[in-house]
Amino acid sequence: MIRLNDLTIGYGHRILLQHASATIPAGELVALVGRNGTGKSTLLRAIAGLGERLGGEIRLDGHSLETLSPQQLATTVSFVTTERVRIPNLRCEDVVALGRAPTPTGSDAYRNRTKPSWNARWN
Numbered sequence: 001m002i003r004l005n006d007l008t009i010g011y012g013h014r015i016l017l018q019h020a021s022a023t024i025p026a027g028e029l030v031a032l033v034g035r036n037g038t039g040k041s042t043l044l045r046a047i048a049g050l051g052e053r054l055g056g057e058i059r060l061d062g063h064s065l066e067t068l069s070p071q072q073l074a075t076t077v078s079f080v081t082t083e084r085v086r087i088p089n090l091r092c093e094d095v096v097a098l099g100r101a102p103t104p105t106g107s108d109a110y111r112n113r114t115k116p117s118w119n120a121r122w123n
Contacts, residue, residue, distance in 0.1 A: 001026045002047060007056035009039060009046050015054070016042055026061070041081075048079035 002024040010016045016039030024030055032040040045051030047058055049065055058065040060076050068076065080096055
């Protein structure tokens with residue numbers, strides 16, 4: 001579960017989201033929709049522990065983000081940036097899998113995944 005309590009995010013002097021609170025249950029599919037520059041990626045970076053919060057609290061599975069070690073954070077959250085990945089010949093699934101690369105469990109799960117029969121490009 002992801003819980004945002006009185007969260008404020010932004011960069012520089014620009015506030016993108018102010019005093020927001022929300023709860024996203026585990027396993028829930030959520031879409032962030034908005035115009036460019038409105039804070040969608042900034043919010044995701046903050047939730048992943050990669051961006052600065054200007055105020056408020058983020059809790060993952062009941063634990064405050066500040067109390068999680070880098071290893072705990074890496075096994076709880078995966079994040080694929082919106083910036084271009086400049087590695088030739090990477091397929092979309094490979095780029096998405098990079099979000100789990102920091103953890104042995106994540107990379108093992110990717111390596112041992114069930115491969116659909118319809119896709120002949122799987123290794």
